[in-house]
Amino acid sequence: MASDDSIVLRLEDVHKQYESADREPVPVLHGISLTIRRGDSLAVVGPSGCGKSTLLNILGSLDSPTRGSIQLDGEELAHLSEPELATIRNQKIGFIFQSHHLLPQCSVLENVLIPTLADTGRAPADASERARQLLERVGLGHRLTHRPGQLSGGECQRVAVVRSLINRPSLILADEPTGALDHSTAESLGDLLVELNRDDQVTLIVVTHSTELAAKMGAIRQLLDGRFVADNL
Numbered sequence: 001m002a003s004d005d006s007i008v009l010r011l012e013d014v015h016k017q018y019e020s021a022d023r024e025p026v027p028v029l030h031g032i033s034l035t036i037r038r039g040d041s042l043a044v045v046g047p048s049g050c051g052k053s054t055l056l057n058i059l060g061s062l063d064s065p066t067r068g069s070i071q072l073d074g075e076e077l078a079h080l081s082e083p084e085l086a087t088i089r090n091q092k093i094g095f096i097f098q099s100h101h102l103l104p105q106c107s108v109l110e111n112v113l114i115p116t117l118a119d120t121g122r123a124p125a126d127a128s129e130r131a132r133q134l135l136e137r138v139g140l141g142h143r144l145t146h147r148p149g150q151l152s153g154g155e156c157q158r159v160a161v162v163r164s165l166i167n168r169p170s171l172i173l174a175d176e177p178t179g180a181l182d183h184s185t186a187e188s189l190g191d192l193l194v195e196l197n198r199d200d201q202v203t204l205i206v207v208t209h210s211t212e213l214a215a216k217m218g219a220i221r222q223l224l225d226g227r228f229v230a231d232n233l
């Protein structure tokens with residue numbers, strides 16, 4: 001197949017079944033094919049348990065498919081070692097998880113800077129300023145030295161969003177980024193994601209139950225029982 005630089009992600013016939021020694025296998029994804037181009041924005045919607053988080057984890061190389069092919073920027077993920085995958089994740093992908101996974105002993109600012117430490121163990125000089133600006137942007141400029149335990153759930157989620165943006169990823173994978181937020185905070189966070197997509201050409205894949213957030217994306221795909229049910233809603 002001819003290479004096409006505009007393609008960020010290409011999935012072909014991806015299947016996923018969770019296996020464990022003491023339980024029946026759980027089949028979750030049944031043949032997902034998907035092409036994402038640079039600057040695309042996609043909402044993945046569907047009922048609880050249909051495989052959305054599973055798909056997002058596989059897209060971000062945090063989990064591997066049982067069969068099928070996944071290419072990120074033209075590289076077959078199955079051919080890469082775990083350290084190579086870790087480097088790609090850190091440099092290219094911003095993850096926003098369903099739960100925020102902040103480090104309780106670190107301040108807001110420190111949590112945001114963690115992804116910048118991977119190369120040298122020290123945050124680059126401009127990272128702290130970018131972190132402050134982004135935290136200001138999501139309404140947390142006055143919470144820089146607080147710890148996660150001193151914040152509300154929605155505030156923690158906003159910190160996690162800023163952390164996902166700190167390394168200027170080219171791809172953002174967001175799992176229910178606004179699920180824990182009130183309407184106006186959710187709206188401004190959705191706008192921030194849309195702005196990054198529009199102005200910085202950040203490719204965006206968002207799993208959401210919010211029809212409002214989904215409507216802000218360029219395309220919507222519905223997942224049902226591990227398959228996409230329609231090309232475009």
Ligand SMILES: Nc1ncnc2c1ncn2[C@@H]1O[C@H](COP(=O)(O)OP(=O)(O)OP(=O)(O)O)[C@@H](O)[C@H]1O
Pocket residue numbers: 018019026028046047048049050051052053054055098
């Ligand atoms: N590690 C695992 N081992 C076995 N089964 C799992 C595992 N992780 C998820 N599952 C099952 O796989 C199915 C899909 O889970 P997944 O988390 O992808 O759903 P989801 O669409 O993200 O749901 P939600 O909207 O509730 O977050 C569920 O039935 C879940 O119970």
Ligand SMILES: [Mg+2]
Pocket residue numbers: 052053054098175
């Ligand atoms: Mg989920």
